[in-house]
Amino acid sequence: MTLNFALIGAGRIGKVHAQAVMTAIPEARIVSVADNDLPAAQSLAQTYGIPVFTHNHLEAIQQADVNAVIIASSTDTHAPFIIDAARAGRHIFCEKPIAAQLSTIDTALAAVDQAGVKLQIGFNRRFDPSFARIKQAIEGGEIGIPHLLHIISRDPGPPPVAYIRVSGGIFFDMTIHDFDMARFLFGDVEEIYAAGGVLVDPAIGEAGDIDTALITLKFANGAIGTIDNSRKAIYGYDQRVEVFGSRGSASNTNLYPDAVTISDGATVRRASLPLNFFLERYQESYRAELQAFVRAVVEDAPVPVTGQDGRVPVVMAMAAKQSYLHNRPVRLSEI
Ligand SMILES: NC(=O)c1ccc[n+]([C@@H]2O[C@H](COP(=O)([O-])OP(=O)(O)OC[C@H]3O[C@@H](n4cnc5c(N)ncnc54)[C@H](O)[C@@H]3O)[C@@H](O)[C@H]2O)c1
Incomplete structure (x- = not known):
């Protein structure tokens, strides 16, 4: 079978x-x-020889030979387009986040259930070979009973302030991937405490956001x-x-464009900075997540990242924001 x-x-x-x-x-x-x-549609169609390009998402979805839809448009379109694709009986791969409001997410997930189609959310980092191996180390018992998790997730530079004004802020546009990674590795989180500050750029504070955060998670399993x-790590x-x-620990290192070390009379140092941003760093994972989706559809197997997996990190972002604003731990059950 070819999936269209x-x-x-x-x-x-x-x-x-x-x-x-x-x-x-x-x-x-x-x-x-x-x-x-x-x-933009025309240019992509020409690059890959895609027969139909249009400005109308329904026209693309409703082509007779289409079995599945990739939703990679702006965040505010995800929920309505999930509903349109589900109603047309198409399986769906949708970028994160599903929506900013839980009621909107729930309406979209209900449409998916009703149509009986598959929905996978684009939490690509789960498919990164290093993070997948860390998960395997946990599941295979190599580190024993999980006690502690540390996620360091720093961007090379902040997005434009105009984007920050509409993105919902750092917990929704950036930490959302880390919330998913925490759940992927250690399971459900019960309580979140977030400390934050504006240390990178005062303009980010003026836009109502923070640019630096340290978040504590308490997991249901006690870890x-x-x-x-x-938002800005000077080295990338x-x-x-x-x-x-x-029984032990598991960790990864950053990835570099080369593996070269320069040694001289004063220092021994790396010759390059880490891969600069997500398109380079996570290139392999973007391929792997779609391969997994195609496999799930072709073999009629469960998708590896469900609609519920898309919903929970939004709840976690809401809890983190509440925690930061009120300076207290917030249980997810409060949201
Ligand atoms: N998983 C990841 O690592 C990752 C990385 C980047 C972006 N994203 C997500 O992907 C989505 C797109 O982000 P991007 O960086 O590619 O943005 P982008 O602005 O580069 O692309 C979005 C495209 O959607 C189009 N669009 C907007 N409204 C539309 C509509 N009604 N119908 C058809 N097309 C429409 C825009 O014209 C634009 O070409 C966002 O939701 C973002 O959160 C995820």
């Missing part, structure tokens, strides 16, 4: 997904692409974790995890 995708959104991440499907997944292809910026976020994208348990 409609792709909605031909922007930054839409291009990454198009490349993955058209160059690395032989059992799938994209047969239609929609973007309300028509030249404790931290997430350490900065810093993506590290350490898990520690009764």
Whole structure:
């Protein structure tokens, strides 16, 4: 069986997904692409020989040969497009987050249930080979009983302030991936305490957000974790995890464009900074998450990242924001 995708959104991440499907997944292809910026849809269609391009997402979804939809358009379109795709009986791969409001998420998830289609959310970091190996170390008992989790997640630079004004802030646009990683590795979180500050750029504070955060997580299994976020690490994208348990620990290092060390009379040092941002650092994971989705559809197996997995990190972001604003621990059950 060949899985035929409609792709909605031909922007930054839409291009990454198009490349993955058209160059690395032989059992799938994209047969239609929609973007309300028509030249963007047309340009992507020309790059990969996609027969249909349109400004209208419904036209792309409703092509007769389409079995599944990739939603890679702006966040506010995700929930309505999930509903449209579900009603058309298409399986759905949707970028994170599903929506900013829980009621909106629940309406979209209900439409998916009712249609009986599959929905996978784009929490790509789960498919990064290093983080997948850390998960395997936990599940295989290599670190024993999990005690502590540390996630360091620092961006090379902040997004434009205009984006911060509409993104919902750091917990929703950045930490959301780390909340998912925490759940992926250690399971459900019960309580969150977040401390935050504006240490990078006062303009971010003036826009009502913070740029630096340290978040404490209490897991249902008794383990404790931290997430350490900065919007600006001067040396580049810093993506590290350490898990520690009764039998040992597992951790990863950052990835570099080369493995070269320069040694001279004064220092021994790396010749390069870490891969600069998510498109380079997580390139392999974007391919792997779509390969997993295609496998789940073709083999009629469960998807690895469910709608519920998309919902919970939004609850965690809400809890973190409450915690930061009121300077107290917040239980997820309060949200
Ligand atoms: N998983 C990840 O690592 C990751 C990385 C980047 C972005 N994202 C998510 O992907 C989504 C897109 O982000 P991006 O960086 O690619 O943004 P982008 O602005 O580069 O692309 C979004 C595209 O959607 C199109 N669009 C907007 N409204 C539309 C509509 N009604 N119909 C059709 N097309 C429409 C825009 O014209 C644009 O081309 C966001 O939800 C973001 O959170 C996820």
